[in-house]
Amino acid sequence: MYKVLITDPIAPEGIELLQKDPEVEVYNEPDISYEELLEIIKDFDAIITRSRTPVTKELLERAEKLKVVGRAGVGVDNVDIEEATKRGILVVNTPGANTIGATELTMMHMLTIMRNGHKAHESMLNYKWDRKKFMGEELYGRILGIIGLGNIGSQVAIRAKAFGMKVMAYDPYIPREKAEKLGVKLVDNLHDMLREIDVLTIHAPLTHETKNMIDEKEFEIMKDGVYIVNCARGGIINEKALIKYMESGKIKGVALDVYSKEPPPPEFIDELKRLADKVNISLSPHIGANTYESQRNVAVIVAQQVLKALKGQTVEYAVNAPFPDLSVLTLIKPYLDLAEKLGKFLVQWTEEGIREVHIEVRGDIAEYFQPISSAVLKGILEEVVDFPVNIINAFYVAKDRGIKVEELSSEETPDFKHYIKVVVKADGKEKVVAGTVLEGQIPRITEIDRYKVDIEPEGILLVFENKDVPGVIGKIGSILGEANINIAGFRLGREKKGGIAIGILNLDEPASEEVLSRIKEIPEILFVKHIVL
Structure with missing residues (x-):
């Protein structure tokens, strides 16, 4: 019998699913204290938590039989992932369980700010009958722009089309075929979409790519009277820029469920209150998952994942990589x-x-091809999704994102004893990077596209292509020096003398957009990019 301990409240449907399994003995202790948990954890094969219960190194050290930690939700901040991995304990979570809840909250907010529902309600409670005051706009015929056409974005698109809206979307990681099936116009350039839309809604993760994705430049190119909805992640919209363009009259309505800091500071709320007579504002305290149905889904999914993990079956939502044989972990x-x-x-x-x-x-x-291949996908995917990706679930996530994966392994190697090469295709263009580990410990990037290089894959890299003529490096160095940015290292690769070369600078700190713009203005520079490893 497997013993499963539930330490936080979850919906009864999840508990019942566990109880029906003849191989499982369920202990439901939603109010157990941490001290009590430390005393009894040694007897359990699985633990299911929410955010209340800290799954610490101390707890895991005492968990002699523990095989799996189930997190009923997406976030795993309360779980010591590294310690669990070292001990071969699988950690699973439940991404996607709140899709419909977040979708419907988005539609609620959209209707609220376009039809003045909240203001009309407050007016009635004050015994007023101001029918003319609450003239609104219809969704029908409006152009909706969606950033992020994943699970939630797709469901929003379906409902928006049911309202008669025309739907555009920007998501560079979604196949065009998916958008076509949804009847959505997928665009390659975000700014092209922003120029056309009447309403913007965001359903993307917060990553280095999406942080401050909607900033002053983006607001500037939108139509006057645009409506903004964000039920995804705070930080994707620059809140200072949002306030600025609300004040200017550019934005007609704003609906927020998420904030760059949660709970948002009183100063930000005061700014919004100050603009409430000028802009339709609808706020909620990050309640996208707060439906009975979403909580039921969370409970059922976490129970399913725990049962699969206990029985050695493949789980879809693993947060970490289990290596019960620590010698293998050390080796690879x-x-x-x-x-x-x-x-x-x-x-x-x-x-x-x-x-x-x-x-x-x-x-x-x-x-060891499988875990190495999965690690490549992990590196790619964790930059574009907002839930944990690891060598267990990387292939599932890649498939879900419409990414085709081809694999090749061979004991033969061209130049090095061990060799990993990755080729990606994006809109028909190929990009290549390859590397090796020297002396079993020293990682090196040895190839970028058609160039042979020797780079330590660490820190901040400034990568650029240039015409192979004298003086280019000096010009870049001067610009960086004037910006007080120190160069920690430099590598160069080229096909032939006088052709095209690639340069890689290790920087002590990132170059600003202004500095990058100055470098791009150097006549011999063909391309420049920041890479953060």
Whole structure:
């Protein structure tokens, strides 16, 4: 019998699913204290928590039989993932369980700010009958722009079309076929979409790519009277810029369920209150998942994941990589780290959304091809999704994002004893990066596109292509020096003398957009990009 301990409240449907399994003994203790938990955890095979219960190193050290931690929700901040991984304890969560809840909250907010529902309600409670005051706008015929056409974005698109809206979307990681099936116009350039839309709604994760994605430049190119809805993640919209364009009259309505800091500081709320007579504002305290149905889904999914994990079946939502044999983890860790860095490099090096990934693993490490290949995908995917990706679920996530993965392994290797090469395709263009681990411990990037290089994959890299003529490096160095940015290292690769070269600078700190713009203005520079590893 497997013993499963539930330490936080979850919906009864999840508990019943566990209780029906003849191999499982369920202990439901939603109010158990941490001290009590420390005393009894040694007897359990699985624990199911929400955010209340800290799954610490101390707890895991005492969990002699523990095989799986189930987190009823997406966030796993309360779980010591590293310690669980070292001990071969699987951690699972429940991304996607709140899709419909978040979708319907989005539609509620959209209708509220366009039809003045909240203001009309307050007016009635004050015994007023101001019918003319609450003239609104219809969704019908309006153009909706969606950033992020994943699970929630797709469901919003379906409902918006049912209202008669025309729907556009920007998501470089979604296949065009999916948008076509939804009847959505998928655009390659965000700004092209922003110029046309009447309403903007966001359903993307917060990553380095999406942070402050909607800033002053983006607001400036939108139509006057635009409506803004964000039920995804705070930080995607620059809140200072949002206030500025609300004040200017550019924005007619704003609906927010998420904030860059939660709960938002009183100063931000005061700013919104000050503008409430000028702009239709609808706020909620991050309640996208707060429906009975979403909570039921969370409970059922976490129960299903825990049962699969206990029985050795494949789980879809693993947060970590279980390595019960720690000697194997130690043996291949440098190669897993390199593979992940190669993926991180490519997702930043490639300007468009990646559609295909071709992975080669050569040499003695070919027998560990599966985890190495998954580590490459992890490096790519964790830059574009907002839930944990690891070598267990990377292939599932890639498939869900419409990314085609091709794999090749061989004990033969061209130049090095061990060799990992990754080729990605984005809108027909190929980008390549390859690397090796020297002396079993020293990772190196050895190839970028058609250039042979020797780079330590670490920190901040300034990568640029230039005409191979004298003086280019000096010009870049001068610009960086004037900006007080120190160069920690420099590598150069070229096909032939006088042709095209690639340069890689290791920087102590990131270059600003202004500095990058100055570098781009150098006549010999063909391309420049920040890569953060």
